[in-house]
Amino acid sequence: MKKMTYAEGIREAMRFKMREDPNVILFGEDVGKFGGCFGVSAGLWEEFGDERIRDTPISEGAIVGAAVGSAACGIKPIAEIMFIDFITVGMDQLVNQAAKMRYMFGGEINLPMVVRVPAGAGIGAAAQHSQSLEAWLTHVPGLKVVYPSNAQDAYGLLLTSIDDQNPVVFIENKVLYSMQNDVDENELKPIPLGKARIAREGTDVTIITYGRQVYDSLEAAEILAKDGISAEVIDLRTLYPLDKETIFSSVEKTHKVVLVSEECKRGAYTGEIAAMIAEERFYECDAPIKRIGALNTPIPFATDLERYVVPNARDIELAVKSLF
Amino acid sequence: MKIANEQLKEMYLTMLKIRKFEKSASELFAAGKIPGFVHLYIGEEAVATGACANLREDDYITSTHRGHGHIIAKGGDLKYMMAELFGREDGYCKGKGGSMHIADATKGILGANGIVGAGHNIAVGSGLAIQHRKTDQVCVCFFGDASTNQSTFHEALNLASIWKLPVIFVCENNGYGISVSQKRHQAIADVSVRATAYNMPGITVDGNDLFAVYEAVNEAVARARKGQGPTLIECKTYRYRGHFEGDPVVYRPEGELEAWMRKDPIPKVEKYLLENGVMTEEEMKQLNDDVDKMVEEAIEFAEKSPLPSLESALKDVYSDIVEEGRVR
Numbered sequence: 011m012k013k014m015t016y017a018e019g020i021r022e023a024m025r026f027k028m029r030e031d032p033n034v035i036l037f038g039e040d041v042g043k044f045g046g047c048f049g050v051s052a053g054l055w056e057e058f059g060d061e062r063i064r065d066t067p068i069s070e071g072a073i074v075g076a077a078v079g080s081a082a083c084g085i086k087p088i089a090e091i092m093f094i095d096f097i098t099v100g101m102d103q104l105v106n107q108a109a110k111m112r113y114m115f116g117g118e119i120n121l122p123m124v125v126r127v128p129a130g131a132g133i134g135a136a137a138q139h140s141q142s143l144e145a146w147l148t149h150v151p152g153l154k155v156v157y158p159s160n161a162q163d164a165y166g167l168l169l170t171s172i173d174d175q176n177p178v179v180f181i182e183n184k185v186l187y188s189m190q191n192d193v194d195e196n197e198l199k200p201i202p203l204g205k206a207r208i209a210r211e212g213t214d215v216t217i218i219t220y221g222r223q224v225y226d227s228l229e230a231a232e233i234l235a236k237d238g239i240s241a242e243v244i245d246l247r248t249l250y251p252l253d254k255e256t257i258f259s260s261v262e263k264t265h266k267v268v269l270v271s272e273e274c275k276r277g278a279y280t281g282e283i284a285a286m287i288a289e290e291r292f293y294e295c296d297a298p299i300k301r302i303g304a305l306n307t308p309i310p311f312a313t314d315l316e317r318y319v320v321p322n323a324r325d326i327e328l329a330v331k332s333l334f
Numbered sequence: 335m336k337i338a339n340e341q342l343k344e345m346y347l348t349m350l351k352i353r354k355f356e357k358s359a360s361e362l363f364a365a366g367k368i369p370g371f372v373h374l375y376i377g378e379e380a381v382a383t384g385a386c387a388n389l390r391e392d393d394y395i396t397s398t399h400r401g402h403g404h405i406i407a408k409g410g411d412l413k414y415m416m417a418e419l420f421g422r423e424d425g426y427c428k429g430k431g432g433s434m435h436i437a438d439a440t441k442g443i444l445g446a447n448g449i450v451g452a453g454h455n456i457a458v459g460s461g462l463a464i465q466h467r468k469t470d471q472v473c474v475c476f477f478g479d480a481s482t483n484q485s486t487f488h489e490a491l492n493l494a495s496i497w498k499l500p501v502i503f504v505c506e507n508n509g510y511g512i513s514v515s516q517k518r519h520q521a522i523a524d525v526s527v528r529a530t531a532y533n534m535p536g537i538t539v540d541g542n543d544l545f546a547v548y549e550a551v552n553e554a555v556a557r558a559r560k561g562q563g564p565t566l567i568e569c570k571t572y573r574y575r576g577h578f579e580g581d582p583v584v585y586r587p588e589g590e591l592e593a594w595m596r597k598d599p600i601p602k603v604e605k606y607l608l609e610n611g612v613m614t615e616e617e618m619k620q621l622n623d624d625v626d627k628m629v630e631e632a633i634e635f636a637e638k639s640p641l642p643s644l645e646s647a648l649k650d651v652y653s654d655i656v657e658e659g660r661v662r
């Protein structure tokens with residue numbers, strides 16, 4: 011075991027791939043000597059130089075577009091969008107180009123590109139720098155969406171994402187960047203997309219979550235355990251493809267489901283998963299499916315307001331208890 | 335160009351307000367009293383001041399992530415600004431916006447903006463409204479050099495030009511977009527050349543020279559008020575602080591900051607005021623003390639202002655709908 015931060019997990023996966031394959035390049039705003047707004051690519055420019063680690067102008071359309079075009083021509087680009095909020099500016103390239111090209115072109119094209127995007131609230135960055143937009147992204151056929159919660163997974167999932175022949179949006183939670191986890195060095199290897207992880211085993215209720223809320227859910231599970239409720243926590247790791255199998259077998263065991271994410275609840279991806287469970291495992295559920303999200307507001311600036319809007323362990327605990 | 339003494343004093347006051355407000359903001363951020371992101375304007379004061387001195391209260395501005403200077407120059411109240419930086423109930427946005435999102439509709443301040451390049455087209459919309467109402471108002475659109483690489487910049491200039499909108503595009507070319515120098519983000523030395531592509535006047539001025547900025551914007555505002563369309567004005571300047579507070583600033587060539595600091599816009603103005611008998615040294619000292627006090631009062635106001643109530647997080651998402659909160 012060794013300690014690694016989430017940011018290091020991402021960085022080391024990029025480094026590994028860049029050493030292995032000269033076709034892997036990284037570009038984005040201030041990703042070079044500056045090391046990226048959150049320092050994720052710190053040190054890579056020193057090793058790989060201007061050719062492979064490129065600072066771009068502030069042109070998100072061009073950043074995603076350049077990823078699409080270079081991937082279509084056989085390069086393996088990693089494009090960093092500084093905050094997921096700015097993906098809006100590059101959305102046409104992502105939604106109408108990247109996601110559709112293979113399909114429109116009759117399968118004649120590979121797009122081995124990764125778009126890395128820091129997401130989420132928690133640092134007082136207010137409404138335009140704190141969003142969780144995974145529902146938009148998972149909605150678009152043609153995109154894969156990955157959302158790791160810890161260093162080990164970030165490393166393994168990024169390795170796989172870089173090699174994937176489809177556009178992958180790799181969502182990184184900015185609060186987790188500096189969080190250290192134990193990683194098993196022998197297990198620092200590719201993790202297949204679409205495989206969830208049971209973060210905690212339990213028998214009474216299934217908490218389905220990902221990203222930062224994995225920690226809140228584990229915290230809630232710990233409290234619930236003291237009250238005699240055994241909660242299973244599933245860390246999805248990949249939002250699309252979605253690991254239905256792991257979800258369903260847990261539901262079949264516990265018969266109760268709580269879904270947790272940091273998106274504002276209205277239209278959140280958790281709703282899609284809830285609907286899927288209702289459609290396909292309705293009779294397995296012996297209580298309503300509960301969803302927890304952020305409140306349906308933009309993310310406010312003031313620290314207390316932000317904490318109020320974003321869900322926490324207490325909200326999860328209360329939701330679970332409401333089922334018993 | 336002759337500027338009345340009263341207005342000169344007013345402009346000097348504005349520059350001092352910006353400088354001192356920013357200095358305090360920097361210290362308060364370091365002390366952990368201001369959360370989130372803070373982008374300071376220190377060194378660039380002449381641009382906002384010279385530009386806004388040509389504006390009336392009913393004119394508009396759009397601003398950027400580096401917006402404190404624009405807001406102060408357009409008449410923003412230091413107390414409400416500071417309270418907003420603190421995330422308090424009495425702040426401009428009731429604590430929900432913070433440094434990057436301050437707006438004051440009563441003063442035509444259409445908002446600082448956290449999205450680089452988002453102000454350009456908002457300014458176009460403001461110009462459209464003015465044209466539609468047939469008033470002689472104008473809108474000044476402030477933006478950085480690096481934002482001119484967003485498609486929005488080009489779309490906005492094109493539209494403003496074909497519709498002859500009363501918009502003055504004021505580029506604050508401080509030589510950087512975060513860590514990327516202008517040389518590395520665009521292949522032109524002067525942003526103003528881009529005006530050619532949209533058939534509008536484009537001019538580059540010394541952005542550390544209050545009077546150069548004032549004059550260029552004065553002319554552009556006059557044209558805009560007469561319905562003669564937009565202008566692109568590039569002001570070459572420099573930010574003393576890092577991109578945001580906390581930036582370790584690893585990207586500046588040695589000596590660059592010092593060279594610019596020797597061209598500080600404020601002493602230049604002080605020299606002019608003295609030499610032309612506009613103010614005495616004592617009067618300037620007094621004004622400095624007054625502004626120190628204003629900033630002190632703003633901080634006190636902010637510190638005394640209550641934290642926003644949790645339910646306030648739910649308010650103002652819509653005019654007529656309030657969503658549910660939560661019980662914890």
Ligand SMILES: Cc1ncc(C[n+]2csc(CCOP(=O)(O)OP(=O)(O)O)c2C)c(N)n1
Nearest residue numbers: 096400448449450478479480481510511512
């Ligand atoms: C759409 C978008 N992309 C990127 C950013 C991150 N960002 C904030 S300010 C900035 C640099 C802006 O440079 P410039 O326009 O020259 O203004 P300056 O900061 O120099 O005043 C960047 C990249 C953002 N806020 N919005």
Ligand SMILES: [Mg+2]
Nearest residue numbers: 478479510511
């Ligand atoms: Mg700049």
